[in-house]
Amino acid sequence: MIEARDLTKQYGDKTAVHDLNFTVRPGIVTGFLGPNGAGKSTTMRMIIGLDAPTSGRVTVNGRQYRDHRAPLREVGAMLEARAIHTGRSARNHLLAMAATTGIGRRRVDEVIDLVGLHEVADRRAGQFSLGMGQRLGIASALLGDPATVMLDEPVNGLDPEGILWIRNLLKQLAAEGRTVFVSSHLMSEMALTADHLIVVGRGTLIRDVPVAEFIASASSNSVRVRTPDPSRLRALLTGEAVSVSSSTEGQLDVTGLSTDEIGLRAAAAGIALLELSPVQASLEQAFMELTADAVEYRTLSSSREEVAA
Numbered sequence: 115m116i117e118a119r120d121l122t123k124q125y126g127d128k129t130a131v132h133d134l135n136f137t138v139r140p141g142i143v144t145g146f147l148g149p150n151g152a153g154k155s156t157t158m159r160m161i162i163g164l165d166a167p168t169s170g171r172v173t174v175n176g177r178q179y180r181d182h183r184a185p186l187r188e189v190g191a192m193l194e195a196r197a198i199h200t201g202r203s204a205r206n207h208l209l210a211m212a213a214t215t216g217i218g219r220r221r222v223d224e225v226i227d228l229v230g231l232h233e234v235a236d237r238r239a240g241q242f243s244l245g246m247g248q249r250l251g252i253a254s255a256l257l258g259d260p261a262t263v264m265l266d267e268p269v270n271g272l273d274p275e276g277i278l279w280i281r282n283l284l285k286q287l288a289a290e291g292r293t294v295f296v297s298s299h300l301m302s303e304m305a306l307t308a309d310h311l312i313v314v315g316r317g318t319l320i321r322d323v324p325v326a327e328f329i330a331s332a333s334s335n336s337v338r339v340r341t342p343d344p345s346r347l348r349a350l351l352t353g354e355a356v357s358v359s360s361s362t363e364g365q366l367d368v369t370g371l372s373t374d375e376i377g378l379r380a381a382a383a384g385i386a387l388l389e390l391s392p393v394q395a396s397l398e399q400a401f402m403e404l405t406a407d408a409v410e411y412r413t414l415s416s417s418r419e420e421v422a423a
């Protein structure tokens with residue numbers, strides 16, 4: 115369990131994290147989402163004591179990271195996969211880590227198998243592909259068999275097979291009862307992986323919701339209808355709290371009525387329907403709208419302020 119209370123981090127006059135309050139629970143995958151510069155990495159660094167909060171606090175299993183006697187057994191983290199690329203072999207890297215924390219050789223072999231690096235464990239980690247480097251980073255994070263696992267952007271730059279592997283691994287770790295906290299700036303990826311979402315922008319909390327609830331609230335209740343008789347159907351449906359628009363000949367986009375209501379009304383009036391389908395807003399679109407005001411860096415063409423200036 116990770117608990118952030120009034121967590122704030124200033125770098126000079128820059129507020130990277132502002133008054134964050136959230137709880138990351140065991141047994142589920144919690145996605146930590148936000149655009150670039152939202153404060154995700156800073157928050158994760160504070161969770162494992164690499165940065166000290168300016169005010170507030172964050173605890174793992176009830177204690178601040180530095181107060182744990184065996185922190186690697188409490189929380190395993192992969193913050194920057196590239197930081198572990200060395201001249202050492204993957205196995206030696208893990209053995210060195212294990213030796214400094216009193217973890218046995220057997221566990222090193224276990225995590226090598228778990229992340230699928232068996233074939234290449236004796237190769238220099240510096241020669242690893244991005245995907246293999248991510249796997250080694252995850253092996254390091256899991257070395258202490260920690261109750262809490264935290265990964266910063268683990269799917270960044272991976273091929274579809276690597277992405278699927280990480281997705282399944284995260285779900286498996288959660289199913290084992292661990293706390294799994296994973297950051298991303300991709301809503302679509304988190305929708306497939308996470309059970310719960312913590313969304314931040316410009317260092318502040320924007321949403322703290324179950325993924326299913328986010329998807330439901332993001333899905334607009336618009337319905338696409340095609341009919342040979344659009345004007346009669348439009349007149350039939352239009353009313354208070356119902357809006358009907360048409361962008362294509364013979365097609366109506368209706369908000370404020372369900373597919374069932376539209377189908378029944380059309381049938382009662384003897385109007386044929388050729389299509390009747392709910393339209394879901396794209397999750398990526400919903401996420402971008404949610405965080406639009408919190409995006410720190412924008413390209414010139416997409417920045418309203420910069421264009422206006």
Ligand SMILES: Nc1ncnc2c1ncn2[C@@H]1O[C@H](COP(=O)(O)OP(=O)(O)OP(=O)(O)O)[C@@H](O)[C@H]1O
Pocket residue numbers: 125128129130148149150151152153154155156157299410
């Ligand atoms: N050591 C530092 N000194 C000064 N400013 C910093 C430092 N670390 C982070 N920041 C600033 O704090 C803000 C939050 O950065 P952070 O890296 O935590 O965001 P992020 O959500 O992880 O973004 P990204 O997805 O780009 O990694 C940014 O504006 C960043 O420039």
